[in-house]
Amino acid sequence: MKDTIQMIHGSGGRATGELIADVFAKEFDNDVLNQMEDSALVPGAGRIAITTDSFVVTPVEFRGGDIGRLSICGTVNDLLMRGAVPKYITCGAILEEGASIEVLKRVIHSMAQTALEADVRIVAGDTKVIEGHGGIYINTAGVGFVKKDVDISAENAKAGDVLLVSGTMGDHHAAILGERMGIENEIASDCAPLVDMVGNLLGAGIEVHTLRDVTRGGLATVLKELATASGREFVVEDENIPVTPAVRDFCGMLGLDPLYMGNEGKLVAIVPEAQASDAIEIIRNSRYGADACAIGRVTDGEPGRVLAKTAIGGERILDVLEGEGLPRIC
């Protein structure tokens, strides 16, 4: 590892993983944090889930959202991915000298509106101002309550389970990249809290084995991480993975792979085969889940391998994102 932090350390790919392992996980070492889940399950009066995330996206306002909405969605969704009901949020704002107060007001309003939508309360906060160039950064921590019988974890994926996605891939990443490049198109961020979707799945008694929101690093990185954590092989059908025509065109134009493009309002669910069609129906009837579908299966093949099969009979092995995955999207 180099002596200084490089941009690549924020990519969400291999370099980020190595930085986290070498610096943070080593020092903060404990059995809860070491599971590296979307949020930690800790004992208490009942069980609570706790998570934190920092948001450094530029621009701070973009089609389909802004850093305020994003900062609630990211944290709420990480709590939901352990089957928690999100309850409390903290807000740490780091503002660079020169940041527009008008923009800040819009962002914080959006944050409050999204908290209402997600039915969480922002219960603690902190603001710091530093020298800089007008940037706005937000950190949120979140706490959620987990019912006694809920057990959702990466390691619960079993051979025969079905892999589902809740909608189209790459929308948020393409929206941010388009804004950064000044490209005029209709692509909007999918940034959304998935409270309704996860609540409906659990409420209907679907035996959800694993949930993971598809963020930095994209679907390919998420699948690889889940396959590794569960010690299973995942096999997906390329043609079943939903991508909007606009995002597909955008990726084609720039030579990008939508499977490595992040979202901020989509999830992967791993469910028993017997309940897969019910689960898809429930997600489709939930807010932000209209394009849900099955994309593949968990098998007892080579542990940790993710195979993507193409329509013409080819296959490729998916790995975690290598390289930077610019721009900063969350």
Ligand code: MG
């Ligand atoms: Mg996550």
